[in-house]
Amino acid sequence: MVTTRGFTGRRPSSLKAPRLPPGQFETDDFPVLSKGPAPRIELATWRFTLSHGPRPLASWSWAEFDALPRTTWQGDIHCVTTWSKFDTTWEGVSFDDLLAAAGVEAPTAHLLALSLDDYDTNVPVADLVGGRGMVATRFGGEPLTAEHGGPARLLVPHLYFWKSAKWIKGLRFTARDEAGFWELRGYHMRGDPWRQQRYSDDP
């Protein structure tokens, strides 16, 4: 590491510093990242499917999904591009409640979140159970906008935000930990911001 001549930087306040993972900075904006255009999604034809490999376990229309028990989560989110956003509020259906509604237990320890724009990302089941993950449909008290992944996106706030797949259409349990879209393109398999698991060669 070289010390950069003349650089002192802008430090977070002592109140906020403990909330900022290494290498991150706080932003008030809500930047948007995606691999392509936001897909055009009709609620009338939207479906969410839980599957084990190719086999469907349960499936919900928008109206059915919207009637499932709701969970609110408030806290900080962290993007691998180094911005963090504090005190965000999300509402949706927790992974635990999804499994309960489907009447199943997680059949494997891994899954792929699948999106309507053919994006996917792998998440360990352990990172979703116990209230750690949800399928979010509202942000800041409003329906989730298309640019932020609406009508529904995965929310796994303790991992880098590429794991929180936008425009989600389902979760597919997999026998092994299968790499998703960014994981196949050099990003870390798990993505813990506190351990700076950004790229595949990070420990």
Added chain:
Amino acid sequence: MVAVPSPWHEATVLRIERATPHSLSVFLQASVARPVAGQHLVVRLSAPDGYEASRSYSIASAPDAADIELLVERIDDGEVSPFLHDVLRPGDRLDVRGPLGGHFIWRPEGSGPLLLVAGGSGIAPLMAMVRDWARPAASVPLLLIASARRWDDLAFRDELLALQARETQFAFVAATTREAVARPGHFSQRLDAALLRQCLQRWRQAPRHVYVCGANRFVEAVAGGLLDAGVPASVIRTERYGGA
């Protein structure tokens, strides 16, 4: 214990050139892997007490260029870009990581007409593609549409105009949003769906690969306009920066 090689490389600033009133080209020498056009570097600044700040900057130079060129727009309330603008000078050293990025990339063997749409400093990764495409010889038609506030805010403008003059396969359309520019073939308006459609019709090509880079609102508007013009979503790749 096995020593894990650091992914960071030390880079030396070779020279700094003004690209537009708000952006600089920073040329670096670094022993990193050969990039693919469209990839970026992470630049890390370190304070004496260990505090660090990292930001990603797209590589604008051609993959085979001797020096790496980064286009740095000044974000006045930012932490890193004002430092790069006001303090950095030739001979300084920085840590860089990369080249990174496995989706917003183009390789010369890519077939079919290529459409690039840039908003402001979003032209940087697209410039790497233009430069890669231009040598040794252009093989497919390329249309670059670049939007900027004023004519002088178009980074790489003179190089692009020169390329347009000598390379028949290269079409270049500028759209200035805050300055009327009376130049044939260029426009003084926001890049909306109608203008995109007009550009595509004049080009008379169906793009096989589309890359759109700029601020989020710009990228969203352009991607939507391209979908409206009949370009399939599956060929459109986007890269966005900044807030809404």
